[in-house]
Amino acid sequence: MTEASDYVVVGAGLAGAATAWQLASRGHQVTLLERDIPAAHDGSSHGSARIFRYAYPDPFYTQAVLDSKVLWDRLALDAGTELITPFGAVDHGSRRQPDLLAKVLADVGIDHELLSAADARKRWPQIAFDTEVLWHPAAGVIDAETAVNAMVSLAVRKGARLLTGWHLESIERDGTGYRLFSSTGETFDAGHVVVSAGGWLPELLGSLSLPAGFLAALPAITVRQEQAFHFRYRDHDGGAAPGAGPWPTFIHKAADIQAYGLPGGRDAGFAGQKVAEYNGGRLIPSAAGQTGRVDPANRAQVVDYVRRCLPGLDPEPYAETTCLFTNTPNEDFLIDRVDNLTVVSPCSGHGAKFAPLIGRWAADLATGSGNVPDRFRSASSTAFTT
Template sequence: MASQNELFDALVIGAGIQGCFTAYHLAKHRKKVLLLEQFFLPHSRGSSHGQSRIIRRAYPEDFYTRMMEECYHIWAQLEHEAGTQLHRQTGLLLLAMKENPEFQTIQTTLSSQGVEHQYLPSEELKQRFPNIRLARGEVGLLDKSGGVLYADKALRVLQDIIRQLGGRVQDGEKVIEIKPGLPVMVQTTSRSYQAKSLIITAGPWTNQLLHPLGIQLPLQTLRINVCYWREKVPGCYGVSQAFPCFLGLDLSLAAHHVYGLPTGEYPGLMKVCYHHGNKADPEERDCPSAFSDSQDVQILCRFVRDHLPDLEPTPAIMERCMYTNTPDKHFILDRHPKYDNIVIGAGFSGHGFKLSPVVGKILYELSMKLTPSYDLTPFRISRFSGLGKAHL
């Protein structure tokens, strides 16, 4: 238990995957760190719960592909430290029309970064994955390094290692006040803490914490339906059949991507989801579904019916998750414009889990006033100044 006058080198608010990796890097560098979480762990209220996430190098933005090189190393290091498997390589299959600009850019990025990949024309794609029904003209691109991360397991491992390294993990304490200064003071529902630096990785609750600090970021919180679909023949979309993760880029029936993971979380069920959702207050995440939610599920039903004929075309299980999106879908990794010992990691837009090892490293570096390991231009708050939404 922390005493009232104990001074931490860093205090991290939010024990999702980004906050956990931030605290992990701080603890690895022998900093006195406290990781605060408003809910009792484990919980399913934010963006990091659930059994699986996709890991991939396939991005149109070369800065993410470069970051992923180190992410793979840190994920492997974490597996070694924990003696637990956290990753399964399956490959990641991109599905798109050959002329799709995003598809072409990803192919160029993978080539320029020296990432092993394979272009699959329609006929070869049909032979390789006969249980995917293609739209006319659809082709594939296989990122061979892609696969599945075991999300829940990764969170538990990180929290355990943080404690082993001398860090504190304090759950069930909601932050009710932040007083900037040196040290920064944080008041929770139970007690107050003080630290030389503060890192906010609070997901959908970020703006609630930032509002009293004089800033609001252009963040949109979305409620996402996570859907699982039953195989008609058990195992046909499983790892034993070498079925990959997939990402559908341009589908006539959907404005956003559809993605899927081979069976594994639930026996005989495949995870296929729509990479978009509907506006929702994080406190109301579990309210009854709105009509707009059902529209998203109908898009998925049509996709499964048309592309994955060996799945039942209605979901067997539906769960909920939250995205916190920025307008450009890129992260926010920056210091508060006024208080340079308050660091913000936010807006991971539904694709941040795989990148969390490097995100945590960057947030550690910012909090310790070190030179960042990566160019943070794509992630600075100042990029939103023209939108009139990020304001002091």
């Protein structure tokens, strides 16, 4: 027997869970299909540590973070749990343009400081700054897994259904709606479908019954198997010297590497900082091609970076992991719709902080009650309208 739902959301990561939460909160009949379990370990939304920050060179994204924070606060209140822990953030490096970031924050009234390298080293001697440094204290760390489970629970509380172990194989048009087929032969009928499949999206696109013109106009989507490493703090307080400030999150764009770091949370026992090279992993066809094996060359590069630039850390990693980055060429998101099928991909390693807002955008688009920024709809703007 084929089951049915007005709206089916495929994928229970941050974006899919947020979309289901938004749709269910508006009174729609919603089913959330997940290939494994929400925030599955082999997806992009597992674990306890994602950076929440306001600093962007593009004012559009800074304003979007402000809009997203309103929804994060509402989510935390409804769920009764903290989802973003404040740590503050520092941005530095010859290619990071801290002065430009400071101007963007100033224009929207976000508290910040622009520090000399010397003054920043006095405040955070555990970091070897060599350029001006932007500090904004409202940044922090998102507990991604807890956020996913909170949004799923709230959606279910509002009447949504969650089906786990449902691995989407293909979608076919069925009158004005769609029939979804699983890899085990199950079927599900939907009036509207939202596909938020993360790193599995590239392999699914050709089997979603998307019109050829729409499909051809989508931005190129690539997937990388990234790796992150946990390094112990040299003292128990997360600082490098008596009186040092606690470890902030950071983004460092130097001439030779773009690195980021954040307190690792429960992912590695609260004992250290999670550090990685941005887009330093190997390209894979889709999430199905991930191996979970860390690249020794990338490990050596990050260890060398920690030794040179983060003196407050023991430069030998005590834990390491792989994760997925799904990228578009310009690092914008993909939130687009044709007919009654919406495709959502919050791409390029910076989508977590926007999760509740992405859910609202996707729900607006899927229901026809609103739209999303044009920059996320390149396919429909060039080939189709909804």
